[in-house]
Amino acid sequence: MAIYIEGKTLCPLCGQPVEPTDSPRTVAFSYFVPNELDPLYIFNDAVFHTEHFDAHPLHDAALARLAERERRQAAHTCYISGTEAVIENYKNPANLIFTDWFTDDPADPLHEYNYRYLNKYYFEQWPERQRFLDAVEQLDVSGRWRGPYLRQLLRQLTSPLQPAWSSEMQATYKQRFETEHAA
Structure with missing residues (x-):
């Protein structure tokens, strides 16, 4: 799971700190994209403000990739x-x-x-x-x-x-x- 440090972890999409009061409005991803050249790498092991993640053009692709990983691991x-x-x-x-x-x-x-x-x-x-x-x-x-x-x-x-x-x-x-x- 992504490492979160109160007041220090920045949302990669807006560059602003993800605060503890943002908790219901945050999304966190574990490690799931090892290729640094993959467009989805931005989501790898990171914490986001939900509003920024939901508006990102790769939102659906990131969720689909993560779901595929979880499905294959569960098998x-x-x-x-x-x-x-x-x-x-x-x-x-x-x-x-x-x-x-x-x-x-x-x-x-x-x-x-x-x-x-x-x-x-x-x-x-x-x-x-x-x-x-x-x-x-x-x-x-x-x-x-x-x-x-x-x-x-x-x-x-x-x-x-x-x-x-x-x-x-x-x-x-x-x-x-x-x-x-x-x-």
């Missing part, structure tokens, strides 16, 4: 295997990767991988593995992307599989995760 399914993305299947949180938004272009090879869970237990044998890695690397050098996300993703995907946690650690993690994500 909690590994794109590669179709298995549920639960600790028992990936054994260590470092082995489960959630991709961010790559592109709006349906013709781009990365479009189908927007907001997907990838379980590293299946990644090495995935027939599309090299095509996916090549497409991420190509996007990184294409000039259509700015920011550290693609390099971080490539490091995560090509790093060794992390050892399984003990059953006790998995149970503790699962309980904490379920508590934090309870509806």
Whole structure:
């Protein structure tokens, strides 16, 4: 969620501080746009006055992108295997990767991988593995992307599989995760 500091956080659209008295009239976004060249990046991890956000021409696109991210996260399914993305299947949180938004272009090879869970237990044998890695690397050098996300993703995907946690650690993690994500 966006960091809010009373009297210091500025609305990116008007440049004025978002005050505590503005609370019912504010909108806050979490991190959901990793590409600094994406027109929606202005909404990434930020707090706005509602009146300015509602009047912004990208208002609907920002809400749609965020809704898509939340929908795909809620599905909690590994794109590669179709298995549920639960600790028992990936054994260590470092082995489960959630991709961010790559592109709006349906013709781009990365479009189908927007907001997907990838379980590293299946990644090495995935027939599309090299095509996916090549497409991420190509996007990184294409000039259509700015920011550290693609390099971080490539490091995560090509790093060794992390050892399984003990059953006790998995149970503790699962309980904490379920508590934090309870509806």
